[in-house]
Amino acid sequence: MNLFLGIAIFVILWWLAFFTMLPMGAQSAHEAGEQYVPGAEHGAPKVHNLRLKALIATGIAAVLWLFVAWAISVDLVGMRPH
Known part of the structure; x- marks a missing residue:
């Protein structure tokens, strides 16, 4: 996976x-x-907690990105040309 695709x-x-x-x-x-x-x-929220939600979203995205990077590296989906 190249840098642009990873980002x-x-x-x-x-x-x-x-x-x-x-x-x-x-x-x-x-x-x-x-x-x-x-x-x-x-309907506006009293307290939005955007900073906390952004940090949690970063953690979730990092874990999911690691899984996707692993899946791409082992060709789990079979997308590489033969």
Whole structure:
């Protein structure tokens, strides 16, 4: 696997993991039974924890990338020309 392919696969895996994690733990003011600020979006989360979610997404993407790199190196899927 060349450098460009490795980086592209990692970025795709990171975004997939990040978007999967975005709704986890999100709770709006309406769901919490609190008053919301006039003019604020009703569905906006109170606390988004983006930094933590980005770190966890990085860990998940790294583990998945290692598996994909291994699968490519041993030709698990049989994509190399004969």
